[in-house]
Amino acid sequence: MSTIRQQIEAVRAEYARLPAGLLAHVERVVAEARDLAARWDLDLDRVELAAWGHDLFRAHPPADQLRLAAEAGLPITETDRLEPVLLHGPIAAVVLRERLGITDDEALAAVRDHTLGAAEMPLIAKVILLADKFEPRKRQRTPVMREIRRLARRDLDAALLCWADWKWVEERTHGWVSHPAHWTARVRWVAEHHADRALPPILPLDDDADPAFGA
Ligand SMILES: [Fe+2]
Ligand SMILES: [Fe+2]
Known part of the structure; x- marks a missing residue:
């Protein structure tokens, strides 16, 4: 049974075979995720492990991503077939568990769901998804990410x-198109946001005329 630092080193070593630009992005995500995790009092090593793992298959060609996903037994939707890059998180989560012996379910969920989000996300997963979106290069390219970064220090949801x-x-x-998995997650986040603020639920639209309005 390896320690978490040994697991981090094993994942980090995998990047020796991957493009330098990807390694540079992952290093920025590691730093960003550790910074955000410290503000939320999370275990920094677990967050770092997920950050190192999140893009292990990001640079693989689409055909390899489809093959690896099939080998890993992952469900592959029509949207995934059109955009195989969407599979890189789920593939990494399986490989990290099966080949590198990582058993931290929350860290693996963070790796799996970092692209699209999920209805249920542990804190580690929220930190990884957000750090991935507003690491320095991303917020330089998309300035609104600076505001989202500022907000994440106050309210991750x-x-x-x-x-x-x-x-x-x-x-x-x-x-x-919006990916169905992301849309499912988003609908839940909106519902929870409303529940948190004690807003009434959104009622389904009724095609029939409302008798209260006399028509
Ligand atoms: Fe990614
Ligand atoms: Fe990333």
Whole structure:
């Protein structure tokens, strides 16, 4: 049974075979995630492990990502087939568990869900997803990420929701589809946000005329 620091070193060593640009991004995410995790009093080593693991398969060619996902027994949707890069987190989570012996379920969930989010996310997963989106290079490219970073220090859930809103606007602006898994997560985040603020639930639209309005 290896220690968490040994696991981090084993994952870090995998990047020797991967592009330097990817390593540089992951190093920025590690630093960003550790900084945010410290503000939320999380275990920094567990967060660092997830940060190192999150993009292990990001640079693999799409055909390899589809093959690796099939070998890992992952479900592959039509959206995944069109955009195999969406599989890089789920593939990494399986490989980290099966090949590198990592058993920290929350760290593995953080790796798996860092691209699209999930309805249920442990704190580590929220930190990794957000750090990945607002590491220095990303917030330089997309200045609104600075605001989301600032918000994440106060309220991780509100920051996630703001990121999802930004993503929604990007997708509609460019005519991209929203991934069903992300949409499911987003709907839950919105519902929880309303519940937190004791707002009444959103009622389904009724096509029939409301008798209260006499028509
Ligand atoms: Fe990624
Ligand atoms: Fe990343």
